[in-house]
Amino acid sequence: MSKMFLLVLDDIWEEDEEKDKSKWEDVLAPLASGGFGSKILVTTRTDSVALMFAKVIKKEEEIVKLDSLEEDECLQLLNSHAFAGIENPPDDHKKLRAIAGEIVM
Structure with a gap:
C-alpha cells in the first residue's frame, strides 16, 4: 500500500471486450492504492484493448502508436x-x- 510501482503488461489482446474488461477491473483494483507516480504500461496491437484499459483504470487515454522498425x-x-x-x-x-x-x- 502506498508503494510506487511500474507494471508492464505486454502484448495484451481480448476475446470478449466486456468479459475481459470485468476481469481486468478485478486484477487492477488492488493497484488503486499504489503510491503517487505509479504507472501501468500496456502494450497491444489493437486500439480497442488500449481504449478498454483506459476505461478500466479510469484515466485519460494516452495511447502512443509505434511504427515497426526497418x-x-x-x-x-x-x-x-x-x-x-x-x-x-x-x-x-x-x-x-x-x-x-x-x-x-
Missing part, C-alpha cells in the same frame, strides 16, 4: 545489445551475426 534498424538494435562491449569480436561472432540477420528478416 530490418536494418532492428538488426542494429539486436547487435548493439547482443555484442555490447565487444570492440573486435572474434570470428565465431560472424556466425552469430548471420543468425541475428535471419532473426530480423
